[in-house]
Amino acid sequence: MTITQAAAAVALSVALSATVAGASAQAADAPKTEKCYGVALAGKNDCKAGAGTSCAGTSVKDYQGNAWKAVKIGTCTSIKTPHGMGSLTPRG
Incomplete structure (x- = not known):
């Protein structure tokens, strides 16, 4: 060489x-994030929103309980929506 x-x-x-x-x-x-269910607007979820959906942008209604958005850890349950607070688990 x-x-x-x-x-x-x-x-x-x-x-x-x-x-x-x-x-x-x-x-x-x-920043570290966590999945927060029920806070995404229609078509603005980050990934899978239950049966019949594939991934990001497939939620069909605002604050869909089985659609999640990535949020900063520790903030999910303090996000208020017209349907209640954000949830760390899917809602029916």
Whole structure:
């Protein structure tokens, strides 16, 4: 291996390490979330909303009890809707 090749290998290694470290730090800074049922507006849920739906944006009515939205941990049960408070479990 020549000096130029060795220098290039070291530079690549440093660049990859910095990228991985940056991604890890960014993930650690992201707020933790939990599923909160009954708070999403129609078509604004984050994922599966019960039988007959597949994923994000498939809830058919506002505050659908089996549709969830990702919210910051510890805030779900304090979210007030016209149908009551948010729930950590699906509602019928």
